Amino acid sequence: GIQVEQSPPDLILQEGxxxxxxxxxxxxxxxxxxxxxNPWGQLINLFYIPSGTKQNGRLSATTVATERYSLLxxxxxxxxxxxxxxxxxxxxxxxxxFGPGTRLSVLP
Amino acid sequence: xxxxxxxxRHLVMGMTNKKxxxxxxxxxxxxxxxxxxxxxKPLELMFVYSLEERVENNSVPSRFxxxxxxxxxxxxxxxxxxxxxxxxxxxxxxPGxxxxxxFGPGTRLTVT
Numbered sequence: 001g002i003q004v005e006q007s008p009p010d011l012i013l014q015e016g017x018x019x020x021x022x023x024x025x026x027x028x029x030x031x032x033x034x035x036x037x038n039p040w041g042q043l044i045n046l047f048y049i050p051s052g053t054k055q056n057g058r059l060s061a062t063t064v065a066t067e068r069y070s071l072l073x074x075x076x077x078x079x080x081x082x083x084x085x086x087x088x089x090x091x092x093x094x095x096x097x098f099g100p101g102t103r104l105s106v107l108p
Numbered sequence: 109x110x111x112x113x114x115x116x117r118h119l120v121m122g123m124t125n126k127k128x129x130x131x132x133x134x135x136x137x138x139x140x141x142x143x144x145x146x147x148x149k150p151l152e153l154m155f156v157y158s159l160e161e162r163v164e165n166n167s168v169p170s171r172f173x174x175x176x177x178x179x180x181x182x183x184x185x186x187x188x189x190x191x192x193x194x195x196x197x198x199x200x201x202x203p204g205x206x207x208x209x210x211f212g213p214g215t216r217l218t219v220t
Contacts, residue, residue, distance in 0.1 A: 031206060041196050043211035044214040090206055095163065
Protein backbone atom coordinates (compact mmCIF):
# COMPACT_ATOMS: atom_id res chain seq x y z
CA GLY A 1 0.00 0.00 0.00
CA ILE A 2 0.92 3.66 -0.18
CA GLN A 3 2.99 5.49 2.41
CA VAL A 4 1.74 8.82 3.76
CA GLU A 5 3.93 11.52 5.27
CA GLN A 6 2.78 14.70 6.97
CA SER A 7 4.71 17.81 7.84
CA PRO A 8 5.37 19.42 10.13
CA PRO A 9 4.77 16.90 12.91
CA ASP A 10 4.14 19.67 15.41
CA LEU A 11 3.19 23.31 14.96
CA ILE A 12 2.66 26.07 17.50
CA LEU A 13 0.97 29.25 16.38
CA GLN A 14 -0.16 32.47 17.90
CA GLU A 15 -3.86 33.16 17.47
CA GLY A 16 -4.48 34.99 14.21
CA UNK A 17 -1.53 33.46 12.35
CA UNK A 18 -1.77 31.50 9.11
CA UNK A 19 -0.33 28.04 8.49
CA UNK A 20 0.16 25.41 5.82
CA UNK A 21 0.12 21.68 6.51
CA UNK A 22 1.45 19.24 3.94
CA UNK A 23 0.69 15.65 3.06
CA UNK A 24 2.91 13.61 0.72
CA UNK A 25 2.09 10.24 -0.81
CA UNK A 26 4.45 7.55 -2.06
CA UNK A 27 2.18 6.76 -5.00
CA UNK A 28 -0.71 8.36 -6.83
CA UNK A 29 -4.02 8.57 -4.99
CA UNK A 30 -7.50 8.78 -6.39
CA UNK A 31 -9.22 9.71 -3.13
CA UNK A 32 -8.00 11.95 -0.34
CA UNK A 33 -9.49 13.31 2.87
CA UNK A 34 -8.38 15.81 5.53
CA UNK A 35 -9.60 15.45 9.11
CA UNK A 36 -9.31 17.39 12.34
CA UNK A 37 -9.21 15.31 15.52
CA ASN A 38 -10.40 17.31 18.49
CA PRO A 39 -9.13 16.78 22.04
CA TRP A 40 -11.95 14.29 22.72
CA GLY A 41 -10.85 12.05 19.85
CA GLN A 42 -13.60 12.85 17.37
CA LEU A 43 -12.42 12.93 13.76
CA ILE A 44 -14.14 15.75 11.93
CA ASN A 45 -14.27 15.79 8.13
CA LEU A 46 -12.64 18.86 6.68
CA PHE A 47 -12.27 18.10 2.99
CA TYR A 48 -12.78 15.29 0.53
CA ILE A 49 -10.44 16.45 -2.20
CA PRO A 50 -9.01 13.96 -4.72
CA SER A 51 -7.79 16.89 -6.81
CA GLY A 52 -8.10 20.64 -7.19
CA THR A 53 -8.84 23.27 -4.57
CA LYS A 54 -11.69 23.65 -2.11
CA GLN A 55 -12.44 26.29 0.48
CA ASN A 56 -14.57 26.24 3.61
CA GLY A 57 -14.43 29.41 5.65
CA ARG A 58 -10.93 29.96 6.99
CA LEU A 59 -9.77 26.59 5.71
CA SER A 60 -8.83 25.61 2.21
CA ALA A 61 -7.15 22.60 0.67
CA THR A 62 -5.32 21.89 -2.56
CA THR A 63 -4.44 18.48 -3.94
CA VAL A 64 -1.99 18.04 -6.83
CA ALA A 65 -2.57 14.39 -7.58
CA THR A 66 0.08 14.18 -10.32
CA GLU A 67 2.74 15.36 -7.86
CA ARG A 68 1.40 13.25 -4.98
CA TYR A 69 0.78 15.92 -2.38
CA SER A 70 -1.97 17.88 -0.71
CA LEU A 71 -1.88 21.10 1.30
CA LEU A 72 -4.22 22.33 4.02
CA UNK A 73 -4.27 26.08 4.65
CA UNK A 74 -5.54 27.53 7.89
CA UNK A 75 -5.94 31.29 7.97
CA UNK A 76 -6.51 33.54 10.98
CA UNK A 77 -6.10 30.59 13.31
CA UNK A 78 -8.19 30.32 16.47
CA UNK A 79 -7.61 28.38 19.67
CA UNK A 80 -10.42 26.03 18.64
CA UNK A 81 -8.28 24.99 15.66
CA UNK A 82 -5.96 23.15 18.05
CA UNK A 83 -5.80 19.41 17.70
CA UNK A 84 -4.33 16.89 15.30
CA UNK A 85 -4.81 17.14 11.55
CA UNK A 86 -4.74 13.93 9.53
CA UNK A 87 -4.72 13.30 5.83
CA UNK A 88 -5.74 9.95 4.40
CA UNK A 89 -5.39 8.71 0.87
CA UNK A 90 -6.07 5.64 -1.15
CA UNK A 91 -5.08 4.43 -4.54
CA UNK A 92 -6.84 2.05 -6.84
CA UNK A 93 -8.03 -1.11 -5.17
CA UNK A 94 -6.71 -0.19 -1.75
CA UNK A 95 -8.28 1.23 1.39
CA UNK A 96 -7.54 4.59 3.00
CA UNK A 97 -4.11 4.94 4.60
CA PHE A 98 -3.69 7.64 7.23
CA GLY A 99 -0.68 9.83 7.80
CA PRO A 100 0.88 10.26 11.25
CA GLY A 101 -0.77 13.65 11.73
CA THR A 102 0.28 17.23 12.45
CA ARG A 103 -0.34 18.36 16.03
CA LEU A 104 -1.38 22.02 16.02
CA SER A 105 -1.45 24.20 19.10
CA VAL A 106 -2.89 27.70 18.77
CA LEU A 107 -2.01 29.95 21.67
CA PRO A 108 -4.24 32.85 22.78
CA UNK B 109 -22.42 14.91 14.84
CA UNK B 110 -24.88 12.05 15.33
CA UNK B 111 -24.49 10.39 11.93
CA UNK B 112 -22.28 7.66 13.38
CA UNK B 113 -22.69 6.63 17.01
CA UNK B 114 -20.53 4.36 19.12
CA UNK B 115 -21.17 2.72 22.46
CA UNK B 116 -19.77 2.56 24.99
CA ARG B 117 -17.62 5.69 24.87
CA HIS B 118 -15.27 4.36 27.53
CA LEU B 119 -14.54 0.78 28.52
CA VAL B 120 -12.22 -0.73 31.10
CA MET B 121 -11.89 -4.48 30.98
CA GLY B 122 -9.69 -7.17 32.40
CA MET B 123 -7.73 -9.53 30.22
CA THR B 124 -10.15 -12.39 30.84
CA ASN B 125 -13.33 -10.45 30.05
CA LYS B 126 -15.47 -10.57 26.96
CA LYS B 127 -17.05 -7.35 25.75
CA UNK B 128 -18.45 -5.88 22.55
CA UNK B 129 -18.21 -2.47 20.95
CA UNK B 130 -21.18 -1.24 18.95
CA UNK B 131 -21.35 1.15 16.03
CA UNK B 132 -24.47 2.41 14.31
CA UNK B 133 -24.69 4.71 11.30
CA UNK B 134 -27.76 6.76 10.38
CA UNK B 135 -26.46 8.02 7.03
CA UNK B 136 -27.78 5.34 4.71
CA UNK B 137 -24.25 4.24 3.90
CA UNK B 138 -23.28 0.84 2.59
CA UNK B 139 -19.76 0.45 3.99
CA UNK B 140 -18.51 0.41 7.56
CA UNK B 141 -15.03 0.26 9.06
CA UNK B 142 -13.21 -0.36 12.33
CA UNK B 143 -9.97 1.52 13.00
CA UNK B 144 -7.55 1.34 15.92
CA UNK B 145 -5.68 4.43 17.10
CA UNK B 146 -2.85 3.78 19.52
CA UNK B 147 -0.80 6.49 21.15
CA UNK B 148 1.70 8.03 18.76
CA LYS B 149 0.67 5.79 15.85
CA PRO B 150 -1.36 6.45 12.71
CA LEU B 151 -4.87 5.12 12.48
CA GLU B 152 -4.77 1.45 11.56
CA LEU B 153 -7.56 -0.10 9.51
CA MET B 154 -8.81 -3.29 11.14
CA PHE B 155 -11.89 -4.37 9.17
CA VAL B 156 -14.06 -3.25 6.29
CA TYR B 157 -17.59 -4.39 5.56
CA SER B 158 -19.50 -3.35 2.46
CA LEU B 159 -22.00 -4.72 -0.01
CA GLU B 160 -19.08 -5.63 -2.24
CA GLU B 161 -16.57 -7.05 0.17
CA ARG B 162 -15.33 -7.88 3.62
CA VAL B 163 -11.70 -6.93 4.23
CA GLU B 164 -9.64 -7.96 7.21
CA ASN B 165 -6.24 -6.64 8.09
CA ASN B 166 -4.18 -9.81 8.45
CA SER B 167 -2.18 -8.29 11.28
CA VAL B 168 -5.26 -8.00 13.54
CA PRO B 169 -5.20 -10.72 16.23
CA SER B 170 -8.05 -13.23 16.38
CA ARG B 171 -9.05 -11.89 19.81
CA PHE B 172 -10.83 -9.16 17.81
CA UNK B 173 -13.89 -10.49 16.02
CA UNK B 174 -16.11 -8.25 13.84
CA UNK B 175 -19.77 -8.73 13.11
CA UNK B 176 -21.89 -6.80 10.63
CA UNK B 177 -25.53 -7.97 10.79
CA UNK B 178 -26.75 -5.27 8.37
CA UNK B 179 -25.49 -2.14 6.63
CA UNK B 180 -26.32 0.08 9.63
CA UNK B 181 -24.69 -1.84 12.46
CA UNK B 182 -21.18 -3.01 13.15
CA UNK B 183 -19.84 -4.76 16.21
CA UNK B 184 -16.37 -5.55 17.46
CA UNK B 185 -16.30 -8.49 19.85
CA UNK B 186 -13.37 -8.55 22.26
CA UNK B 187 -12.04 -11.48 24.25
CA UNK B 188 -8.86 -12.22 26.20
CA UNK B 189 -7.33 -8.89 25.27
CA UNK B 190 -3.81 -7.76 26.17
CA UNK B 191 -2.75 -4.45 27.74
CA UNK B 192 -1.26 -3.37 24.40
CA UNK B 193 -4.79 -3.47 22.95
CA UNK B 194 -5.62 -0.36 24.98
CA UNK B 195 -6.42 2.29 22.38
CA UNK B 196 -9.12 4.43 20.84
CA UNK B 197 -11.34 2.33 18.57
CA UNK B 198 -13.03 4.31 15.84
CA UNK B 199 -15.89 3.30 13.61
CA UNK B 200 -16.53 4.93 10.25
CA UNK B 201 -18.99 4.62 7.40
CA UNK B 202 -19.03 5.67 3.76
CA PRO B 203 -21.63 5.65 0.98
CA GLY B 204 -19.75 2.93 -0.84
CA UNK B 205 -16.50 1.14 -0.41
CA UNK B 206 -13.49 3.50 -0.53
CA UNK B 207 -15.57 6.66 -0.63
CA UNK B 208 -15.64 9.64 1.75
CA UNK B 209 -15.61 8.36 5.33
CA UNK B 210 -17.50 9.71 8.34
CA PHE B 211 -16.30 8.79 11.82
CA GLY B 212 -18.00 8.11 15.11
CA PRO B 213 -16.73 9.56 18.39
CA GLY B 214 -14.76 6.45 19.30
CA THR B 215 -14.56 4.05 22.22
CA ARG B 216 -11.58 4.52 24.51
CA LEU B 217 -10.60 1.05 25.67
CA THR B 218 -8.33 0.29 28.61
CA VAL B 219 -7.24 -3.28 29.24
CA THR B 220 -5.99 -3.92 32.77
